[in-house]
Amino acid sequence: MIRLRYELRLLLRSKVSFAALLLLLALSLAAVWAGLSASARQNAVIDRVAAAQGRDLAAAAKQYGKPDGEAGYAAYYTFHLTSDRPSSLAFAAMGQRDIQPYVLRVRLLGLQAQLYETETINPELALPGPFDFAFVLIYLAPLAVIVLMHDLVSGEREAGRLRVLSALPTPPGVLWLQRAALRLGLVLSVLLAPLLVGALVARAPIAGVATLSLVAALYVAFWTGLGLWVGAWGRRSAFNAAALVGSWIVLVLLIPALGNAVLSRAVPVGRGVDLTLAQREAVHHAWDVPREAIMDPFVAKHPEWKGTPPVGGRFHWKWYYAMHEMGDDSVAGQVAAYRASLAARQGWTERLGWLSPAAAAQSLVHRIADSDLPAHLAYQDSIAAFHRRLQAFYYPYIFNERPFQRADFDRLPAYAPRAPSGSTPVVPLLGLLALTAAICAGAVSCSRRTTG
């Protein structure tokens, strides 16, 4: 214990080490604060949109909620708001929440023509990526570790103390391990202290915070292990620093960028456009075919509307909404294929965690924070479910030709926020564990042989 205190004093006496730790603490604090305020901003936007939507809905209710109001008109002109609030851990890892819409309005019309609309985003601001805890962890924490670790052994040699240290009764290697552990502990504490404060402020669930901290610990341990290993080779401090920064470039910048380039070519996602083109074709083709071509399959799908009054005249809302639903159904296969290609991209990204601890950590923290691509897809699923509720709500009015009145606007279904889908994915966690264990084992065995 006393030794540890001495070691700590020794470490913090180095101006560079102290500055690196202080800087990491400041950046982690700033990132947590930025994440909290970005989360708060998104919540405020959702509230603001809900207020505007309230006005819009009231205007629609006034205009279409007449005693003899037609449900067809009401459904056509009424938009329904859905929103996706940031999870309580999103402040730590904003992920794609800066580019994926978190508010979307839908109508009873074909869902596939509405689901992929974009919100206002400023692409130039989104380009570099959000400034949040995940960024500090993945990009900056390794650099702090490099500053603390690159002269662990070589610094002693260059100061002429290495032989004296080797002559101490402590078994070889233990000293280096203790020193590395101390540095790991310090980096983790300055990194995680702001996170824990943020988690308290955001009332994040303990399990999520614990997993997030575990991922951070594994990731920082990987870099500490790498630092110890490189340091144990016995080269000069400058060489160690260069080698470690080189590893950082490869593992944090290069492998992910290469992986992305390969992935975007290997798994194309043009099917999204294809399916919207196909859906439009299906919906508009319906105007040129006999009514039965639409109504027969629709009634086969919804036998509950079989006995309702038949569709007559040039235009009928029954036929109109049936054709939109059938349009969606006609591209169901393409939607599934599109979703499969997105899932494939996500799957390969997680597998890249076996190669790069940065990619593994990125997949992990954003899955835990529920702010990645799967999170957005879950939001889309909840919109689809809500759209089905809209159909179930409007169809009885439309098919039984019941008037849609002012009071019926108060009965409109409200979008229920999706259940949090944050989880801990196994593949990148195993990848990160394996990488960290391998590096640490290598470092331990190598540092044992390091003597004067």
Add this chain to the structure above:
Amino acid sequence: MKGRFDLIGRVAREEWRALARNRVSVVAGMILAALLVSAAVLGVEQRNAIEATREHHQASSDQQFDAQPARHPHRMVHYGQFVFRPLSTLAFFDRGVDSFTGHTVFLEGHRQNSANFSEARQSSLLLRFGELTPAFVLQTLAPLLVIFLAYGAVAGERERGTLRLMAAQGLAPSHMLAGKLAAYGGMVGLILAPPALALLVAALVGWAPPGPALLLVLIYGLHLAIWAVAAVLVSALARRSRDALIVLVSIWMVLVVLMPRTLPEAAARLPAPTRIETDIAIHEDLAKIGDSHDPDDPYFSAFKAKTLAKYGVQRVEDLPVQWSGLVGMEGERLTSQLFDRYAREAFAREQAQNGLVRGFGVVSPVIALRQASMSLAGTDIESHQDFLDQVERYRYAFVQALNLMQVEQIPNRDAGEDPRISADNWKRVPSFAYVAPDVLRVAGDRVAANLAILTVWLVALLALVAPVARRLRKDAR
């Protein structure tokens, strides 16, 4: 005079020899060269693949439009048109914001839809690590290579004690510095050679516009030269080479990694209404202008009176053209005006946010470089906005062309239950012809400003060489 250049040349040659003997630096340089070459090849391949997909989608969408059967023109207004943004050729070099902006817009009457299916929205978070293009390598990695090669340039001599030795032998520190700078200037040229070659070849074969391609070489050359001069200067000021390395990597981290991320966070605090709020506001504004379905509405009553007077008739039934088509055209005109106004306001707000970040280009040459690079590659936000403007102009022309068909070809009276016009009409509707903006005309000012910033940085750093050399002389005594 000749002797001085001889000395400088000898120092530069010596530095080159030392670099060539250092295995690590040779390997690192070769890795970077390989990366640049593969990023360029991959960039061209990827750009062409993206462009081919968009072209294919555009062609099939146009074909589908022309193949529609006889219909009421208003049906075609809602059948709409899909337009796809063609990708500039220089996007192979710098993808800019293209992956973050949607590349396809669905055009229809009285609605302005968003540009959808951006690559970033359809990718995993992996894309956020950055896209491997020559621009990424040159902006992010090449400065690090320069730092790694140059951090010991002077500090290393100091550590080995050769600095004093050289001074004792009569080599003036200013000549020594000039020699080192010449050596690393040559190094910058070597790093830049593969991408410069790619750009020049692309320009020579007429694939890429020559002006922007040459300017890209120039700005990246300036940028790397800034790093090289800064590295040599820091190395001359540092006591140990390790200190130089730490200082330089820290500067790199702040300028390349940290600032680009933190500044947008500040800019994002400037409020911007969502699309939904804008839609609602436009809807409310339209309601304020008038309701065409309300027979007593003052705006549309006036429009009716004006139209009747124009055709010299008393009742709408007597009009020689289709009345509801005319009302549709007037409605479209009103909505489009609002779309334009709101789009202008939204873009102004976006630019206010971006202005906050771009202003820091004065402090960080990296920001100036990124902006100029995107502008020259035709992948900046202004090029995207230019696309959106062209799309909206086309949307208006397209919808009004169909509305006019309704006005002229659908009978005003007794049109029957299901009036349609011949399918030949759809082929006469013009398809979207995107005119790629001339980036030197559209972005000339911004490129010039950023070029000036880079030049000032380089000149300012070079001006520091003399005082640093004086300090070295003092040290050597």
